[in-house]
Amino acid sequence: MRNGFQRIPQSSQPRERLLEYGPQALSDQELLAILLRTGTAQMNVMELAGRVLSVFPSLFDLKLASRDELQQISGVGQVKALELVAMIELGGRIQKALQPKIGKVRTSVDLAFTLMEDMKDYQQEHLVCLYLNTKNEIVKKETLFIGSLNQSVAHPREIFRGAVRVAAARLIICHNHPSGNPTPSENDLLFTRRMKECGELMGIEVLDHLIIGHQSYVSLREEGLWNS
Structure with a gap:
């Protein structure tokens, strides 16, 4: 433990796995851990991500989570809850986004x-x-x-x-x-x-x-x- 936070072995850290294998190779828990960034004095970030996913067991459930519901999870304060809400909203907008067109070639x-x-x-x-x-x-x-x-x-x-x-x-x-x-x-x-x-x-x-x-x-x- 350093500075009150539990350490994860470097080979298991989601950022390192993302760099080496790409985003498709990561689990939902690992991707969420990257967004959460840090854990708490009681749990590392992977454990915190696992706790969030135990409350919202599917990504559909997580998509519907409110800021207040997220903040009720131990280890998720206001800042992390706001960041997750923003991530969910941005993800939804990206999913709906269309490729921009700047004209059509006719002749x-x-x-x-x-x-x-x-x-x-x-x-x-x-x-x-x-x-x-x-x-x-x-x-x-x-x-x-x-x-x-x-x-x-x-x-x-x-x-x-x-x-x-x-x-x-x-x-x-x-x-x-x-x-x-x-x-x-x-x-x-x-x-x-x-x-x-x-x-x-x-x-x-x-x-x-x-x-x-x-x-x-x-x-x-x-x-x-x-x-x-």
Whole structure:
């Protein structure tokens, strides 16, 4: 015992188990212990979590618990009760949350004109990815690179990492040519081919690569350069 609190062997501490095995491997008691943070002089945090779950034996029961009911449990003071109530409410809101949408891709023309307005004053190349769901709704728009588009800087793993993070079904690559001339370079074509190949391996379709110039654009798919 240290500072009035019982110690748990480090190998059994829920935070350490979370770090090593991930949240799915933890029991309800261990997850609750992490939220409670500390126990009392009479019981460690795992024992306190077990006591809470003995009063509310299912997570459904715990979801309906009021602050007053939580405070009646020995070891759960006002602060812990408020934190648990806040956790329950936030969990419910997360469960109901929908993935935000920031528009829908209908045609390459519409998208290109929007991007021309966004990118018209850029003095450097910007590589932007639009991550889409199965309905072609944009779930995320992200600028991934600023600078010359080359194989060492614009690596597919960074692009597809973002796609996996938002569970995208497909994506569109966009970048600008500050010169104003949207004609694709050989490097642009090589990069596009590499992206397509990676997408086929990962099951994430690369729909198009748009190159934005000054009041003009090139869609590699529309121009028949998709397989060049």
